[in-house]
Amino acid sequence: MKIAWKSILTSGLVLSSTLSAAAFAEKLPGDGITVQPVQSTVAEETFQTLIVNKAMEALGYTVEPTKEVDYNVAYTSVAEGDATYHAVYWSPLHDGKFQKAGGDKAFFVGGDYISGAAQGYLIDKKTAEKYNITNIGQLKDPKLAKLFDADGDGKADLTGCNPGWGCEAVTNHQNKAYGLSDTVEINQGKYAALMADTISRYKAGKSILYYTWTPYWVSGVLVPGKDVVWLEVPFSSLPGDRSDIDTTLPNGKNYGFQMNTMKIIANKKFADENPAAAKLFTIMKLSINDVSAENMMMRQGANSEKDIEAHADGWIKAHQKLFNSWIEEAKKAAK
Numbered sequence: 001m002k003i004a005w006k007s008i009l010t011s012g013l014v015l016s017s018t019l020s021a022a023a024f025a026e027k028l029p030g031d032g033i034t035v036q037p038v039q040s041t042v043a044e045e046t047f048q049t050l051i052v053n054k055a056m057e058a059l060g061y062t063v064e065p066t067k068e069v070d071y072n073v074a075y076t077s078v079a080e081g082d083a084t085y086h087a088v089y090w091s092p093l094h095d096g097k098f099q100k101a102g103g104d105k106a107f108f109v110g111g112d113y114i115s116g117a118a119q120g121y122l123i124d125k126k127t128a129e130k131y132n133i134t135n136i137g138q139l140k141d142p143k144l145a146k147l148f149d150a151d152g153d154g155k156a157d158l159t160g161c162n163p164g165w166g167c168e169a170v171t172n173h174q175n176k177a178y179g180l181s182d183t184v185e186i187n188q189g190k191y192a193a194l195m196a197d198t199i200s201r202y203k204a205g206k207s208i209l210y211y212t213w214t215p216y217w218v219s220g221v222l223v224p225g226k227d228v229v230w231l232e233v234p235f236s237s238l239p240g241d242r243s244d245i246d247t248t249l250p251n252g253k254n255y256g257f258q259m260n261t262m263k264i265i266a267n268k269k270f271a272d273e274n275p276a277a278a279k280l281f282t283i284m285k286l287s288i289n290d291v292s293a294e295n296m297m298m299r300q301g302a303n304s305e306k307d308i309e310a311h312a313d314g315w316i317k318a319h320q321k322l323f324n325s326w327i328e329e330a331k332k333a334a335k
Contacts, residue, residue, distance in 0.1 A: 106268055
């Protein structure tokens with residue numbers, strides 16, 4: 001009896017070892033393939049990019065360190081194959097950049113990775129209530145505009161976004177379309193630094209006017225409805241081939257921008273040759289609230305590369321079942 005059990009045990013160990021070796025030897029879809037992700041220079045877009053990178057690694061791809069480039073370069077690089085994918089395609093805000101770089105002929109476009117991204121103009125709640133300001137068009141009045149004058153030139157100072165970003169084209173266009181050129185000056189530069197100054201002025205009790213978007217840490221510091229309020233626009237007005245778009249939201253409010261969705265785009269040739277990656281890019285979804293929460297942790301000081309890596313690892317661990325389901329579904333697409 002002892003010999004029999006020993007034989008069974010030995011056979012079991014051999015079988016187990018064989019199965020383990022087979023499992024270990026499982027060929028993953030990305031084995032032997034190196035990919036190059038790109039992202040913008042906005043550090044707050046690193047978190048969502050890292051989650052995509054880690055999912056690609058789980059599929060066996062060798063993922064090179066993400067290259068930070070301007071948005072225009074990101075689209076061109078992916079289209080030409082110098083980069084493999086970009087995880088933060090703001091649609092429709094970046095549609096012009098997307099089309100200019102080659103559109104559907106050059107890119108594979110994934111699903112709605114992050115949904116519900118809002119943009120627009122805000123002012124401090126105290127000034128809004130005191131002067132009954134609800135619409136940016138009211139700043140055509142020099143007296144109201146002067147309330148937001150930070151440099152003494154008599155014009156309102158609007159904290160704008162970085163030159164070259166998609167929002168720059170919209171804010172510059174709207175400043176003219178709404179007849180604000182004589183009373184509102186858009187300040188551009190490094191957005192995070194400009195907003196730090198805007199927040200300092202708010203804390204000093206001064207009136208503030210700025211553009212922002214979600215997800216981003218700004219709305220965690222200057223909370224809409226509590227510290228600041230969104231301003232509506234006089235009418236829908238977008239530049240270029242979006243001139244006929246109505247930006248009115250389902251609730252009837254019009255903040256001048258379409259609601260955006262962030263998608264993962266990849267080089268079309270790569271996606272055609274890698275159905276597992278294409279499937280992954282199609283099914284991944286990330287809550288906008290999770291991104292905002294991570295951005296706030298960065299704002300509070302946890303903003304080193306190591307910190308952001310830990311945030312991504314922590315998110316995956318907290319959503320392991322979901323993450324694993326992406327990988328399994330992507331693997332099936334490769335068969």
